[in-house]
Amino acid sequence: MTEKLAICLVGPKKGGKSSLLASIVDCVAQSAFGYSPRLRPALQPITQAEFSGERADPRRADLLSIEEGDYERLKQEFTEGGVATDTLDTYEYYFRLSVNGVAPPEVMTRGPWLLEIVDSAGEIAVPPAGAEVAILNDVKAKLTRQVLGSDALVMVLPLVRLEDSAWMGALARLIDRLALAKERKTERVIVVFSQYERLFTRLGPSAFTYACDPAVALHVLRKSLRTAQWLSRLRALEQSGVSVRYTVCSAYGFTKRFQNPNMDPHQPGERRFRRTGLEGPRANSEYWRPFLTAEPILYAALGIDSAFTFSHGQIDANQEEIPPASILA
Amino acid sequence: MVAAAPVGASEAILTFHRLHYGKLAEGAERRVSASAGYAVTRRSAGLDPAWDPYLSPLRLTGLRRFEPDAIDLEARAAGCLVMRTVGESVIFMRARFRPEDGERGGGRLHQQSAIWVGSFEGFRRNPAGCLSIAAYDLRALPDLASESEALRLNEAPMRWRVSRPEPGAVRRIVERAPWALAMLEALLDAADSGADACLDFGARDFPSEDAFLAGVGCVLELLPPGYPRWRDINVVSGLSNPLPGLCLRYLPSWGRARAAA
Numbered sequence: 165m166t167e168k169l170a171i172c173l174v175g176p177k178k179g180g181k182s183s184l185l186a187s188i189v190d191c192v193a194q195s196a197f198g199y200s201p202r203l204r205p206a207l208q209p210i211t212q213a214e215f216s217g218e219r220a221d222p223r224r225a226d227l228l229s230i231e232e233g234d235y236e237r238l239k240q241e242f243t244e245g246g247v248a249t250d251t252l253d254t255y256e257y258y259f260r261l262s263v264n265g266v267a268p269p270e271v272m273t274r275g276p277w278l279l280e281i282v283d284s285a286g287e288i289a290v291p292p293a294g295a296e297v298a299i300l301n302d303v304k305a306k307l308t309r310q311v312l313g314s315d316a317l318v319m320v321l322p323l324v325r326l327e328d329s330a331w332m333g334a335l336a337r338l339i340d341r342l343a344l345a346k347e348r349k350t351e352r353v354i355v356v357f358s359q360y361e362r363l364f365t366r367l368g369p370s371a372f373t374y375a376c377d378p379a380v381a382l383h384v385l386r387k388s389l390r391t392a393q394w395l396s397r398l399r400a401l402e403q404s405g406v407s408v409r410y411t412v413c414s415a416y417g418f419t420k421r422f423q424n425p426n427m428d429p430h431q432p433g434e435r436r437f438r439r440t441g442l443e444g445p446r447a448n449s450e451y452w453r454p455f456l457t458a459e460p461i462l463y464a465a466l467g468i469d470s471a472f473t474f475s476h477g478q479i480d481a482n483q484e485e486i487p488p489a490s491i492l493a
Numbered sequence: 494m495v496a497a498a499p500v501g502a503s504e505a506i507l508t509f510h511r512l513h514y515g516k517l518a519e520g521a522e523r524r525v526s527a528s529a530g531y532a533v534t535r536r537s538a539g540l541d542p543a544w545d546p547y548l549s550p551l552r553l554t555g556l557r558r559f560e561p562d563a564i565d566l567e568a569r570a571a572g573c574l575v576m577r578t579v580g581e582s583v584i585f586m587r588a589r590f591r592p593e594d595g596e597r598g599g600g601r602l603h604q605q606s607a608i609w610v611g612s613f614e615g616f617r618r619n620p621a622g623c624l625s626i627a628a629y630d631l632r633a634l635p636d637l638a639s640e641s642e643a644l645r646l647n648e649a650p651m652r653w654r655v656s657r658p659e660p661g662a663v664r665r666i667v668e669r670a671p672w673a674l675a676m677l678e679a680l681l682d683a684a685d686s687g688a689d690a691c692l693d694f695g696a697r698d699f700p701s702e703d704a705f706l707a708g709v710g711c712v713l714e715l716l717p718p719g720y721p722r723w724r725d726i727n728v729v730s731g732l733s734n735p736l737p738g739l740c741l742r743y744l745p746s747w748g749r750a751r752a753a754a
Contacts, residue, residue, distance in 0.1 A: 177530050178527070234558065237558075237560055237562065240562075241560065241561065241602075245592075245599065245600055245601050245602065246601040246602070247560065247561060247590060247601065247602045247603070247604075248516075248531070248593065248601060248602065248603040248604070250531055250550075250559065250604050251530075251531045252549050252550060252551045252559070253551060253557075253558070255558060285530075285531060286530070287530040287531050287532075291530065292528060292530060302546070330528060431599070432594075432598060432599025432600060433592065433594060433598065433599045433600025433601060434600060434601070435599075
């Protein structure tokens with residue numbers, strides 16, 4: 165059996181939606197997530213035609229061909245520093261997710277999963293106060309349809325002082341309207357705080373060790389959510405049957421071998437570390453290990469908690485119960 | 494929507510409305526501030542927002558996604574240029590991707606487009622003049638946040654006085670230029686066949702985009718007003734994908750690729 169799922173990424177501009185998306189395949193491939201390694205998920209980008217079932221029987225010539233699709237271009241742009249997603253349209257990416265290891269039978273029988281993940285400019289769904297969406301209002305209508313029709317919503321928020329952000333009001337309004345929408349299909353909402361590696365820049369080679377502790381992530385989430393007024397609105401959404409989870413992630417991640425946050429201060433803009441003189445795909449992947457970016461997508465699709473997905477109950481608990489060890493350790 | 498007013502026997506006033514899509518910037522390097530998002534940052538008074546869907550860079554480039562690799566590598570600094578006809582209007586667009594941390598920066602890129610809307614009749618009567626103005630004045634520069642929003646979003650349309658080139662001089666240029674024959678043949682063949690066609694030129698044909706646009710202007714000056722496919726003519730520079738219709742395209746790296754092949 166194959167299950168089709170639609171997942172919408174929403175959040176303010178510069179929040180890291182496209183970066184998260186660009187890193188999920190590598191994150192799953194490197195098992196850089198908080199799920200048990202026995203789950204053995206596999207995620208691969210596919211074309212819209214494959215998602216729609218139009219190419220169920222691919223031609224032989226396609227077997228060994230390498231197609232540079234939208235996702236490969238997104239990954240390339242991410243490697244080169246990123247491109248701000250425009251407001252001219254919303255952009256769909258397609259994936260096949262399978263679980264090849266141990267998972268509850270009710271999960272296994274649903275798979276494999278064909279995922280449609282919708283990326284869009286932050287200005288559309290969560291505009292800064294006073295801003296207007298440029299050029300096409302029908303893009304707003306399209307994104308509204310996609311949000312309401314999605315099985316899961318992933319809210320990507322940059323790990324900043326939330327009370328200072330100009331998009332706070334818009335985010336609260338979005339959650340309110342989602343809660344009130346009768347035609348909503350959403351079953352899961354995952355709030356993911358991006359740019360997690362930035363908290364550990366002073367820790368050097370110890371950064372990865374601390375980041376891998378779920379108790380640290382829970383502490384960071386509690387602290388970040390303390391002033392978030394929209395938290396109560398998400399609690400209300402949960403009352404209407406939507407599962408809400410919180411997690412953290414980092415698309416840049418932490419360097420392999422050296423374990424420090426993977427942002428090279430000597431490069432212009434925001435670039436990952438790479439060895440000087442080395443070119444090609446290896447140069448971009450030699451040190452790159454994204455951190456937990458697959459978490460929100462795997463939870464959105466499978467509905468299984470990891471060591472780094474936290475419910476309201478866990479956020480609220482005085483003495484949190486954390487799994488004894490993260491698989492990332 | 495905007496008329497080209499005749500001034501003398503060979504002169505006209507061309508009027509263009511303009512719209513800028515992109516981000517507001519600050520300072521000499523035009524850095525984008527953290528709070529700036531995509532917006533229409535400049536709009537001529539009288540350019541109805543109902544036109545906006547026709548002015549989307551996606552629609553003008555014919556692309557599902559407008560990404561940096563849609564622009565020829567050697568045209569990425571200035572951006573691609575597209576000229577096409579929509580209804581009774583001619584639309585010029587310059588679009589590029591530039592770093593948010595300024596012209597010499599190396600950070601995240603954002604899209605910046607400058608779009609002009611003028612009269613199709615004005616273009617048909619003055620193709621060389623229109624293409625020359627676009628070549629020299631159409632720049633995809635972000636507007637400055639320091640400029641008043643009221644002024645930016647309500648500015649007067651731009652006006653240029655243009656002279657038609659002397660027909661004898663145009664004919665002499667066209668007769669001597671190797672590229673001119675190819676353009677004229679393609680235009681005339683397309684008039685007969687009614688089929689779409691794309692004619693590519695590269696750095697071996699023209700040293701720069703300016704020279705290409707000047708060349709196209711000369712050839713179009715020779716087309717009679719009754720040419721049946723005027724509205725199908727697209728002039729494109731630096732855009733990797735050809736446009737439907739009769740597409741005259743300049744790709745700076747194309748000549749080099751052809752030479753290497």
